Amino acid sequence: MHMDSKENRKKYRHDSWKNKRFFDSAKHAWEGVTTIWREERNLRNHFGLGIFPILAGLLLGISKVEWMIIVLCIFLVVIMEFLNTIIETVVDMVTDYNYHPLAKKAKDIAAGAVLVTAVFTLVIASIIFIPRIVEILF
Numbered sequence: 380m381h382m383d384s385k386e387n388r389k390k391y392r393h394d395s396w397k398n399k400r401f402f403d404s405a406k407h408a409w410e411g412v413t414t415i416w417r418e419e420r421n422l423r424n425h426f427g428l429g430i431f432p433i434l435a436g437l438l439l440g441i442s443k444v445e446w447m448i449i450v451l452c453i454f455l456v457v458i459m460e461f462l463n464t465i466i467e468t469v470v471d472m473v474t475d476y477n478y479h480p481l482a483k484k485a486k487d488i489a490a491g492a493v494l495v496t497a498v499f500t501l502v503i504a505s506i507i508f509i510p511r512i513v514e515i516l517f
């Protein structure tokens with residue numbers, strides 16, 4: 380890769396595909412959202428799982444602040460999936476799908492970040508919902 384060379388940087392500045400206007404940037408960003416939604420099953424699964432805390436919140440009647448925390452947690456997991464996919468894509472581009480121990484390290488850590496965020500979300504959901512469930516049951 381020679382992306383850092385002066386010539387390439389000059390070319391990059393003048394390429395027609397470079398974002399020129401705000402709406403171009405927004406269009407490319409939306410393309411990113413639709414691509415990840417179409418191609419990443421994990422993202423769709425995590426988004427789908429978000430329905431459970433929302434249902435629990437509706438049934439158990441949580442406060443405004445608790446709603447904000449739950450929604451924040453759902454979006455944290457989704458954003459981590461975005462970051463994980465970015466890292467996977469860049470690693471695949473750099474390695475061209477060949478095995479490399481650093482590629483493994485980068486992908487494993489990226490997947491680990493999603494896992495840690497999902498566990499964090501579960502802990503938060505437990506703190507909010509378990510006392511209410513216990514109250515109803517006992």
Ligand SMILES: Nc1ncnc2c1ncn2[C@@H]1O[C@H](COP(=O)(O)OP(=O)(O)OP(=O)(O)O)[C@@H](O)[C@H]1O
Nearest residue numbers: 421463467474476477478479480482483486487490
């Ligand atoms: N180029 C590579 N070199 C070494 N190990 C790799 C490489 N690509 C993937 N791996 C290993 O395989 C695992 C799965 O990688 P892969 O790209 O298939 O992600 P994935 O399972 O599709 O993830 P997701 O389900 O989040 O899309 C990685 O965590 C890593 O351990």
